[in-house]
Amino acid sequence: MKYLLTLLLSLVSILNANNFDVTIYKQFNSALFGITQDYDREITAVGFSKNFQTSSKKTSTYTNPFEYLEGISSTKGIHMHLIKVDNSANITLNKMINISKCSKAISVIKTPSNGYFVGGYTLDGLLVIVKLDAKARILFTKIFGTKNQNTMNSLVKLRDGGVLSVGASKTTRSSSGNIFESGLGLNDIYLTRFSKNGQILWSKKFGGENDDEGIDAIEARDGSIIVLTRTSYNDNQDMKIMRITQNGNKIWEKHYKTKDIVTAHKIIQLRDGSFLLSLSQRARLQKEYMRLIKFDLHKNTINDKVLNTTYSSALKDIKEYSNSNIIGVGYVKDDYNTDGLVVILNSKLEMLYQKHYGDENYDEFNAVTILHNSQSAIAGIKTDIDSQESNMWITKVDINANMVDVKYQKPKLLDAISRKKIYRQLNNIFENEIITKKIQIKDNLDIEFIGKDLLYNAGTYNLNDKQKKFLTKFSKKLIPLLKHYKNTIKTLEINGHTSSEWGDKKFKESYINNAELSMKRAFQIIKYIFNQQDIKTQTMLSKILKGSGYSYSKKTLTNDVEDKERSRKISFSLK
Numbered sequence: 009m010k011y012l013l014t015l016l017l018s019l020v021s022i023l024n025a026n027n028f029d030v031t032i033y034k035q036f037n038s039a040l041f042g043i044t045q046d047y048d049r050e051i052t053a054v055g056f057s058k059n060f061q062t063s064s065k066k067t068s069t070y071t072n073p074f075e076y077l078e079g080i081s082s083t084k085g086i087h088m089h090l091i092k093v094d095n096s097a098n099i100t101l102n103k104m105i106n107i108s109k110c111s112k113a114i115s116v117i118k119t120p121s122n123g124y125f126v127g128g129y130t131l132d133g134l135l136v137i138v139k140l141d142a143k144a145r146i147l148f149t150k151i152f153g154t155k156n157q158n159t160m161n162s163l164v165k166l167r168d169g170g171v172l173s174v175g176a177s178k179t180t181r182s183s184s185g186n187i188f189e190s191g192l193g194l195n196d197i198y199l200t201r202f203s204k205n206g207q208i209l210w211s212k213k214f215g216g217e218n219d220d221e222g223i224d225a226i227e228a229r230d231g232s233i234i235v236l237t238r239t240s241y242n243d244n245q246d247m248k249i250m251r252i253t254q255n256g257n258k259i260w261e262k263h264y265k266t267k268d269i270v271t272a273h274k275i276i277q278l279r280d281g282s283f284l285l286s287l288s289q290r291a292r293l294q295k296e297y298m299r300l301i302k303f304d305l306h307k308n309t310i311n312d313k314v315l316n317t318t319y320s321s322a323l324k325d326i327k328e329y330s331n332s333n334i335i336g337v338g339y340v341k342d343d344y345n346t347d348g349l350v351v352i353l354n355s356k357l358e359m360l361y362q363k364h365y366g367d368e369n370y371d372e373f374n375a376v377t378i379l380h381n382s383q384s385a386i387a388g389i390k391t392d393i394d395s396q397e398s399n400m401w402i403t404k405v406d407i408n409a410n411m412v413d414v415k416y417q418k419p420k421l422l423d424a425i426s427r428k429k430i431y432r433q434l435n436n437i438f439e440n441e442i443i444t445k446k447i448q449i450k451d452n453l454d455i456e457f458i459g460k461d462l463l464y465n466a467g468t469y470n471l472n473d474k475q476k477k478f479l480t481k482f483s484k485k486l487i488p489l490l491k492h493y494k495n496t497i498k499t500l501e502i503n504g505h506t507s508s509e510w511g512d513k514k515f516k517e518s519y520i521n522n523a524e525l526s527m528k529r530a531f532q533i534i535k536y537i538f539n540q541q542d543i544k545t546q547t548m549l550s551k552i553l554k555g556s557g558y559s560y561s562k563k564t565l566t567n568d569v570e571d572k573e574r575s576r577k578i579s580f581s582l583k
Contacts, residue, residue: 028403029403031401032399034400035439041113041114042054042116043116052090052124054115055089055113055400058086087111089103101143103144109132111128111130114127121141125171129175135159137173156178159175165227175199176197176220195215195221196220197214197222198211198222199211199222222235223236226275229277231253235251236285237272247270249261249275249285250262268289271296274323276327280332285301286323286325299313321338324338324339324373326376333352334354335376335384335409336350337388362409367392369392369393374387383406384405386405387402389401426496430493431453434449437485438455447482454581455579455580456579459478462475466576467525487549499581500549500553500554502534502554503555504533504557505558505562506529506575507575508575509572519560525557527556529557530578
């Protein structure tokens with residue numbers, strides 16, 4: 009017999025809309041830098057996540073940190089990460105891309121077969137391009153670059169199905185050195201063109217005696233390529249644009265000089281054939297402001313617009329709508345806080361809308377893609393108020409820069425496919441807790457606390473400090489998953505359990521006393537988790553929370569004998 013504990017809550021609030029706002033939590037810092045829409049209308053974003061050995065097992069001694077990172081399992085270290093999200097904000101694919109070196113992804117490009125080109129760089133200074141199929145399985149990996157330190161800032165889609173890697177190579181040229189081996193300066197623009205099959209067609213460096221870096225590029229309608237670069241010299245930092253042929257030969261270059269510090273972010277081609285640059289600019293010790301430059305194929309400036317805002321701000325990515333309006337995403341920050349920034353501009357680069365998104369911590373948008381329905385999907389970084397670790401962030405906004413609602417889907421039962429998918433995600437989210445034997449997760453989506461410091465003493469139900477600390481971390485990982493699957497998971501059942509003893513009481517009284525105790529344990533867990541949430545999360549939990557007391561009907565056995573200590577536990581069930 010099972011005793012049901014009814015949770016009665018009074019909520020004085022109007023329920024907010026269910027915004028399309030997805031945060032993907034990992035154990036260590038993570039972030040998203042590129043985003044695209046798939047042909048099935050889902051969204052895919054790429055970035056990096058971290059996965060390190062958390063046990064204290066003794067390992068070999070390394071003198072080279074990169075040798076250590078290669079020496080551990082390919083699943084450990086910093087890796088490219090791919091996230092796919094459906095229209096109901098459910099994560100349908102959550103995959104770390106395992107290659108031989110620790111790496112970060114900065115761009116994602118769709119292929120005609122619904123797969124992806126993903127570009128990035130390794131921590132020891134090599135460049136990486138990975139081609140994936142529609143399920144993010146690796147088709148081929150290309151690791152390339154000079155013998156010196158290299159970085160990739162953008163991976164650009166070309167009309168022949170290939171891609172262009174845009175970045176820099178940290179080199180110092182000697183007077184007698186080959187420029188294509190030693191480079192042209194302290195830091196040179198480094199471009200590499202690939203065919204759709206991953207063959208390097210050419211690889212070239214550009215720059216002078218100053219510090220130069222390739223930031224982004226776009227293919228013009230005539231097949232030439234416009235490259236956005238930055239150059240640093242003395243105390244100046246300027247922006248340059250360069251036009252090259254499809255074979256990488258320079259046609260012209262234009263240097264935008266200013267006394268201010270200019271940071272180049274993005275270049276796109278507009279529907280009228282012109283080009284638009286997104287820059288941020290600031291005078292020394294002054295706030296940063298947005299600057300947009302529109303120019304034609306022959307480097308003639310059409311419009312040069314400064315967008316002043318109250319606080320420092322920058323647009324890290326821009327895209328053009330079919331009506332010639334522009335959406336830009338980036339960040340806005342004051343002395344205490346940084347938020348994700350969305351602006352909508354008209355064809356004259358006049359600001360129509362400006363919206364800030366985020367909490368009282370560091371939040372930032374890095375990339376945007378315009379969807380088939382004129383909404384826009386945005387990828388970036390989100391940091392919780394009480395955390396120092398960044399998380400992957402995906403959201404959607406409409407043409408007025410307002411966050412959109414999650415597309416409604418008729419509730420459905422938790423079928424076998426969904427259960428398997430959630431089971432895999434639970435094991436991924438709670439990998440560290442499983443390894444350290446704090447919890448165990450069963451394929452029926454039961455989560456049982458097994459750590460000795462998480463069990464109860466006989467007769468107790470109030471939470472101790474260790475239990476509270478663990479529940480705080482546990483709920484921060486579990487609740488985002490509940491939100492992602494709010495149309496699938498109908499119940500979060502929190503179950504209290506006891507051992508069978510109760511002093512010298514007889515069977516009937518012992519069972520009833522333990523039943524009451526187990527319900528009190530469940531209620532204390534519910535109350536603690538519930539009280540930690542904001543009103544929106546409390547509203548969501550109030551619809552699915554269920555507390556149950558099992559008495560000692562599900563006691564833990566060891567060799568068919570009751571393990572009384574391990575029987576005094578708490579478990580969670582997702583249904």
